[in-house]
Amino acid sequence: MTDSNPDTVPQTDPAPRPAPEPQAGPPPAGPPAAGPPPPAAPARPVSPLAELRASAGVPESFAARAAAWLGRDAAARLHADPWRVLLVPGVGPRQADHFARRVLGEAARPDDPRRGAALVTHLLTAAAREGHTVTPAAEVLTALERVQVPEPQRAVEAALDAGDALVLTEEPEFDEAAFEEDAEPPEPEETLGLARWAMAEEAAAEGFQRLTLTAVPLLDDAAVKELRSGLPEDRSLAFTAALRTGVTVLRGVPDDVEDTALAIASAAAARGLRAALVPPTERAAAALAAKAGEGAPPVVALHRALDPRDDPSAAPGAVVFGRGEQRPFELDLVIVPDASGLDVELCAVLVEACPDGAHLVLGGGPGAPPPAGPGRPLDDLEASETVPVVELDAAPPSGPLGTLTAAVRSGELVAVDAPDREVVIVPAANAGEAVHRAVQLVADSIPRALGIAVEDVQVVAPAAGGEAGTAALNAALKARLNPGPGRYAGLDPGDRVVVAAPLRQAAVGETGVVTGAGPHGLDVAFPNGPAVVAPADAARLRHGWAVTVALGRGARRPAVVAVMSEPGDGTVLTRPLVATAFGLAERHLSVVQAAGPALARGVRENGAPERRTRLARLVVP
The missing domain is CATH 3.40.50.300 (P-loop containing nucleotide triphosphate hydrolases)
Known part of the structure; x- marks a missing residue:
């Protein structure tokens, strides 16, 4: 089972391998005496999830990811419904079908209701990762046909029965043409949404209404x-x-x-x-x-x-x-x-x-x-x-940083005069050179020329994927700043990490440094103090020398290296994204420009991408 997004999953098994236990008592003074061999050490118990992983022939890293996303009873859930593996990030329909065949044998059939329900949830989850809380039902049915679900409507009904998805009717918006005498009234649109996000939108709308109605000066x-x-x-x-x-x-x-x-x-x-x-x-x-x-x-x-x-x-x-x-x-x-x-x-x-x-x-x-x-x-x-x-x-903006960021917000990418090197543009011919330049800036140029420590430099990029995305940048930065085998969920003590999915110990976007690791999990120093991240939750951390703009927006840094390239994974350079990236810098901004004319075009032409949501309608009494 391979992963389409290298920044989505850990690259190694997060379960640490314990060192051999020392033998009790003093060492023998001479050759061992003849006698019966010592009893064999008891075999280390194999977890049900590891056993399932081995029997299905998937990578070791899968067990950690499945535990993180499916919980402690992941093995039982996957035995009962192997297509639930689609809930694990990085797993696609073809991989899930392969996994189901290894688990169920000939009983794994394309028309299995469990498969249909899991694929509906998978499609809605993919839409949620793009920011949507609802998806037109017609789009879901068409997508199900593409992955060869024999009865798409039955698959939707199975997902509804399982409680994973909800049917949400969207009332049409009326324009002037709708009120003409012979006009046909527009039909309500049937949409589907994951129950998690649908209920969150309803709760938020009810909360806003409550605060408005109960407020007094x-x-x-x-x-x-x-x-x-x-x-x-x-x-x-x-x-x-x-x-x-x-x-x-x-x-x-x-x-x-x-x-x-x-x-x-x-x-x-x-x-x-x-x-x-x-x-x-x-x-x-x-x-x-x-x-x-x-x-x-x-x-x-x-x-x-x-x-x-x-x-x-x-x-x-x-x-x-x-x-x-x-x-x-x-x-x-x-x-x-x-x-x-x-x-x-x-x-x-x-x-x-x-x-x-x-x-x-x-x-x-x-x-x-x-x-x-x-x-x-x-x-x-x-x-x-x-x-x-x-x-x-x-x-009015002040200084080169303020001037550049204000110009980007207004749709212009301008050259600014920065005599004290508050803004530096570093051209790069391609993605590989962009990664090289970024590492050079973080590890050498910025600390040496500006006196800003490596710890105070943050690299940001539009997306995780791509040859100059955060995954590639972090791999190069780790090799330079903290080489190591990534023994613990792909991490080593000394690595900078970012919280990429919800954790009890820290908010999404918070950065910290790994200070230790062992069977208990990862010891991480976050800004609010030390924390222990359990092995099952380690998959929610990523290397954090480089972060996406979406994850890095929560706090400014003394120095920022913004690597601007076209990821090629559907991510588009936009005016809000570039303005946010540049605005994260407090004292110094280095822009590694590997996007060519696409950067100025994105600033000039592209606003924030649209999202399909319901909250604006729900909050209206």
Whole structure:
């Protein structure tokens, strides 16, 4: 079983091989005495999953991935339904059919209802990885025919019966032509969605409605008027909306949104309100807390604020949070300065954790790229026209970094004058040269010329795949910065890692360093402290010297190396993606330009890709 995406799965078995145990007692003084041979050491028990892996003839790394995505009873689940292997990232329909034949023999048939149901879930999961929460039913039926499912409709019904998918009817949008006398009314569109994301959208919509309906002004009119006095009109509107309405969207460049959020929270706290700022990652929280200074309201990373719990009964891959409807925040005002990176599931958890009467402020850049996970809750909330949206006027950009990023946001890729090397453009003839240049910048040029340590340099790229994607970049960076066999789930002590899928110990996008490893798992130093990642969860970490823009957007770095190339895997260079990548740099940006004219064209012509979602309609009462 091979993997189509090298950055999706670990390359080696995460189960460490223990060193031979030392013999008890002192060593013998001379040749061993004659006698019967010592009893053989007891055989190490073989796990059911390893046994299944061996009998099916798939790579060792498969067992770790299956355990991570299917849970502790993965072997039993795969024996009962071998096509469930499609839930493991990197496994496709042909591989799943091969696996089923090895497990079931002649009983593995194309018309098996288990196969049809698993393929429906697989197709909807692939759509979710592209950000969609729903897919037209007709598209699913056509795709099922392509993978030779004899009765596609029966396969859909099997997936519905299993509870993995839901039928979701989308009401048509009416235009002027629909009201003409002889016009046929448009038919509702039948869509399918994974139950997980469909229920998250419904929960988020209900939460936004609840906060809007239960909100009362946090301060009286006189106090709000006093706070607004002397402020520019856009900031004045932001204060008014945040303090008087249940849910508010702030749009503006990141620094402006952050400064306005801090001003609102500080003013509210000074008047006795319980206010908190909730950035997406621990690294971002530390930077905002440093900017806020002493006496500012609390700054808590969202993941920690939601209080992740260790719950053995949780579904594989799910993180259980202690905060929610039964145990909400003890806060009057919750401000998320950068909410554009929240997928719909995390957004639903956040909204449910806000008590009745609390005010929630969600910030984000105009035209920011969508989150790494499914949905686009901030954009959908704005599109619903059910909450106030305040556009913050951008301050004039300062310095080469600000000038370049502002130009990209407006659709232009310009040359900037950078006498102190704040911005450096490094041309590369091809992807291989781009990887070489990036390694050279991280390991030598930036630390030597600018005095920025390797630990403070982050490489970002549009996608994981491709010859200059994060997988290739990380392989080259590891070979240079921390060579090793990747003995523990492809990782070694000293490796920088990034959380690529939900973990209890850290948020998606958080980076850390592996400090140790053993049968207990991986010891990782995250910004909020040390953590132990169990062997079954190690597959949720990736090497983190280079990260995709989607994963890296949660925190800025002193230096950023942006490797711009065309991945060739369907990923398109867009204006929001490039602006976000460039905006992550605090002091220095090196742009390794291997995309040729496609980079300027993407900045000029391509906005964020569309996503099929329901939240904008659901949130309307």
